[in-house]
Amino acid sequence: MKKPTLRFITVTLAAAGLLSAEVPGVIAIRNARIHTASGPVITGGTVVIRDGLIAAVGTGAAIPADAWVVEGNALSVYPGLIDALSRWGIPGAPAPAGGTGRFATPPGPSPLADPSPGPAPGPTPSPATTGPPAMGPEDRPSNTSWVNAQDLVRSSDRGITSARSAGFTTAITYPTTGIFAGQGAAINLAGDKPGQMVVAAPTGLYLSLNARSFSSFPGSLMGVIAYIRQVYLDADHYQAAQKEYAASPRGRRRPDYDRALEGVLGAPRILLPATRNVEIERMLRFAADLKRPAILYGGHEAYRSADALKNAGAPILIDLKWPEAPRELDPERRDSLRTLEMREKAPGAPAVLAKAGVRFAFYSGGVERPADLRGAVRKAITAGLTEEQALRALTLTPAEIYGVADRIGSIEIGKIANLVITDGNLFDESSKIKFVLIDGVKYDPVTEPAGPAQGSARTEVVQ
Template identity: 55%
Template sequence: MKKLAAALLLFCAYAVAEAPQAVAIRNARIVTVSGPAIAKGTVVVRNGLIEAVGDNVPVPADAWVVDGEGLTVYPGLIDALSTVGIPGAAPAAAAGGRGAGRGAAPATPTVTAPAPAAQTEPRAWGPEDRPATTSWLLAADEIQATDHRIETVRSAGVTTAATFPTRGIFAGQGSLVDLISGEKAGEMVLVPSVGQYISLSRGGFGGGGGGGGGGFPSSLMGTIAYIRQIYLDAAHYQLVKDAYAHDPRGMRRPEYDRALEGVLESKRILLPANRLVEIDRMLRFAAELKQPAILYGAREAYRPEAAELLKKGGASVLVSLKWPEPPARTADSEDTDTLRTLETRDKAPAAPAALQKAGVKFALYSDGIDQPRDFQRAVKKALDNGLSREDAVRALTLSPAEIYGVADRLGSIEKGKIANLVVTRGEIFDDRTKVEMIFVDGRKYTPAADTTAPGGRGQTTDNPGGNR
């Protein structure tokens, strides 16, 4: 069987999934996440689902058998905030620039290619013009199964991504997708709408600028006011629509507003928050808007006050794995960063451990770190800063599944759940550990060669967060 697998691997250079009826990985260490790890056990996968798991599970007669001796099976990793599958999109929602501290831009996606909207969006003269808003966009409708990043990301062990449109203030609704290299994008979609991605910059839309030249909004407070007005409008819109549905006679027909429709459809909102000040601000804002919120970025979540606020606010947090890095400087440069910035760079990777300790529900997200080696290193940095491996795995599996309300089908190795698995040789996130195979919806993939090597295809789409 092993030979067969190897032969198949040779045959289809990469990216082609094997989809046998059933697969049994036996004699492997199984990290179920939902329960205790099984030192030596078997996982049976059939029809894309986990049929059985345990230390004493019989191998079905029709199953392909993978000898798991020396291997560890983990639930497939979930990238809690990504743009994978949306070609030309921003490289996942980057949270702020490099460095940190005062004056650092609020968490905002870095946009590589200007959106077509940048040219076409007319100047906005106020909230009524719905600037930088595509709240109705659904990632599921944008996804292209041909996006090469799907394979790259999957090779790091990521089987599922919450992928979002990220351009604009109300960028649109994210979808939870399985990273299969299918032909139809629809096959990939687990949940079409998991939440509205909100950024506090116009991100890719024209205008901006604090002066008079750009359109509304041109400031942070303008953006916040706009978001606030949208939710007031949405509530009013719903009220009027309901009244009209109840009895249209004698009542003027309410005008259809797709921006508000998109907002009303969204189950939850994602708000950017890196600094402590932003975390405080966004927690209050979410409470005011009465929207279930997920904060993303969380660079300063290492600060005790931040973890405390998050715990108290009960919000879920997505921590960017793109740790702040020092800027490139020549040796004779006299410029030093501020203590605040230095401290942030030193401590940011300790944020996950701090959140874990405080009991805050959090997940990690790649923030544009696509290359497997960089991804692994980024997670390792969190481990080096106090996060246990167990908690790191959880923050990339069951926790994001819980945050997006899909823990009944994803995030752990349990009978009946979707068969998304990562099989490694060695402990996951260690430098020398190799991802041996990945199962997505029961389909087996082998990782592509790491393309971070020189000459390799595709650097990460933004500055790598690895140890440069």
């Protein structure tokens, strides 16, 4: 195995302080089992990476003379995994959950109010959850739609290393605080500067349905829904007014600038939370009502919603934090059959969706340790999902859902060289991730300490 050689390269680059400016070299992995995600599995194939892109793939791909060669015997190569809805890269962001209708749990450290020193990327607007009570949609409560994930991303975010170690090379990451939380970005989980990490932006506007409080609008689930509806009407009206003014400003009163609506108008799609079947159906209707392309997230009861999702043509992101009985539980507590059934069947939802032809992807959701994510996917496989379908839901499908399949999500010529190299089947418990390539740069996995992901350090690229 040529790993030592490669490590030498990256470490040397880093030590020289050149990494950010340096283009990675040429790498060839040969005689490996290549899971392209876009086509059939290639056995005994070769992948060639040049300038951070996939230069060649196939059984007959020629190995350039200047390549560092990795002997692929007994290795499998997969496209880098994508977390389809993530907080990775944004320090302190609360995990996106699929639930609806309750008051937001006291927001963790808001990315927007992060007081930690250091170069705060982008603007630092005041958090959405303070200030005087909102008296209606016009006050634009809980609306930071103009905030962009790419401006919040920090390459030093500690979650990145552990995510990478679990085989994830890309996250579609979002600000998640507030009702109109902000715009997401597809980011590669490596890079010296935040700007290098961004693959595509914006990917969509993250919406939550968390009511604010009794005394501040919106104070209920139906208030949140009405609020969002009014904002979209206002956005259309605003756009028309701006256009009209731009066409002939003379003799017209200029329309006010509204940053909350600017963000809303700038989003290519919206993300709506929907965990239960009732919520999925409700949000499908809502998205149609808003006339916006939508992605649902949550999906635990989607095993009941396949038809509705199929008919609506809406993709859904499945939270890999499967519902389970609380860790400590009153022995006499009687959970309802509904609750028990959902716990039982949630991991089977992906298989049902796959069978029905619904587009779905996985996301880390409430899973605290990225190392646990593969185990969570395995549950879905045990419940009937094929490995091929599982891989797709972690690679090409999320890329397609977000319209970035032209650059990531599969092993195809010209795409970004985000790869996971394992010593066996990615979904086998026993198989190990040997290393990942992100933009063609190699990163070795770091063994995570038990407990929630934090404190893991980057071993390869030291800042």
